[in-house]
Amino acid sequence: xxxxxxxxxxxxxxxxxxxxxxxxWWNRGRVVATLLTxxxxxxTVRVFTGHWYFVPQYHYLTPFYSPCVSGECVPGSAAxxxxxxxxxxxxPYAFVSLPFVLGFRLSCYYYRGAYYRAFWRSPAACAxxxxxxxxxxxxKVPLIIQNVHRYFFYAAFVIAAILTYDVAQAFRGPDGNFxxxxxxxxxxxxxxxxxxxxxxxxxxxxxxxxxLKHFSKHPVRYWIWTQISxxxxxxMAFAWISLATLMLTDFYIMLVASGAFSDPRLFN
Ligand code: FES
Numbered sequence: 545x546x547x548x549x550x551x552x553x554x555x556x557x558x559x560x561x562x563x564x565x566x567x568x569w570w571n572r573g574r575v576v577a578t579l580l581t582x583x584x585x586x587x588t589v590r591v592f593t594g595h596w597y598f599v600p601q602y603h604y605l606t607p608f609y610s611p612c613v614s615g616e617c618v619p620g621s622a623a624x625x626x627x628x629x630x631x632x633x634x635x636p637y638a639f640v641s642l643p644f645v646l647g648f649r650l651s652c653y654y655y656r657g658a659y660y661r662a663f664w665r666s667p668a669a670c671a672x673x674x675x676x677x678x679x680x681x682x683x684k685v686p687l688i689i690q691n692v693h694r695y696f697f698y699a700a701f702v703i704a705a706i707l708t709y710d711v712a713q714a715f716r717g718p719d720g721n722f723x724x725x726x727x728x729x730x731x732x733x734x735x736x737x738x739x740x741x742x743x744x745x746x747x748x749x750x751x752x753x754x755x756l757k758h759f760s761k762h763p764v765r766y767w768i769w770t771q772i773s774x775x776x777x778x779x780m781a782f783a784w785i786s787l788a789t790l791m792l793t794d795f796y797i798m799l800v801a802s803g804a805f806s807d808p809r810l811f812n
Contacts, residue, residue: 564671570668576661597609597637601718602717604727605710606794610638610706612638613627614628614631614639615629616632624706644700694750701742707738726807727797734789737790741779748776749772753769
């Protein structure tokens with residue numbers, strides 16, 4: 545009888561050099577770290593500013609303050625009512641949604657790979673030895689908690705629906721009837737990007753077509769799964785585009801709300 549030899553223990557390649565790559569592999573990590581840091585600093589400042597988040601005349605509410613549920617929310621901005629008394633923005637006005645938005649992005653499969661590489665250099669890039677002595681992946685606390693991503697997806701779905709409501713409001717002019725301004729269009733582009741990011745999520749793909757043994761017995765789910773799979777291929781692009789549009793939308797509303805810029809109106 546032939547003896548089956550044991551598989552060799554998995555070891556890292558024993559080479560002296562950190563990597564044999566000659567291309568500028570470090571660039572990607574630096575760019576990602578810089579962009580994410582800028583975004584997080586900007587969002588943190590804005591979320592705690594407590595000003596210039598709503599344009600009452602055109603019903604523009606920045607996504608960073610949606611839904612606005614603090615007693616401090618200016619009249620017209622609290623679509624689902626105020627949940628806490630008026631206290632300064634030591635508690636963000638959208639405290640009900642921000643933890644879920646943050647959790648959804650932080651536990652996203654794409655962002656995980658991006659910030660593990662950019663900030664922890666674990667690994668720094670393909671075929672580059674990482675500086676850490678050991679590697680346990682996401683098998684231990686705290687990283688094992690990243691598995692809750694699928695639950696954040698459900699919450700993010702509700703939040704995207706609320707942002708959609710905000711966009712519908714942004715298509716009302718000063719007299720309450722239909723109206724379009726540059727802000728309405730920017731908000732619309734943002735919500736499309738946010739939906740694109742949400743629908744292209746790996747968890748969404750699994751929810752629609754995962755755990756099925758026979759696609760032929762579930763034609764509707766199979767069709768949805770094929771459409772989500774098409775979006776899923778572009779998840780990284782949606783991740784960055786939606787991050788950019790969120791920031792742009794907030795920045796634009798801040799300019800209009802503060803009086804620094806007048807919203808050009810196309811209609812009403
Ligand atoms: Fe990125 Fe779900 S995998 S949002």
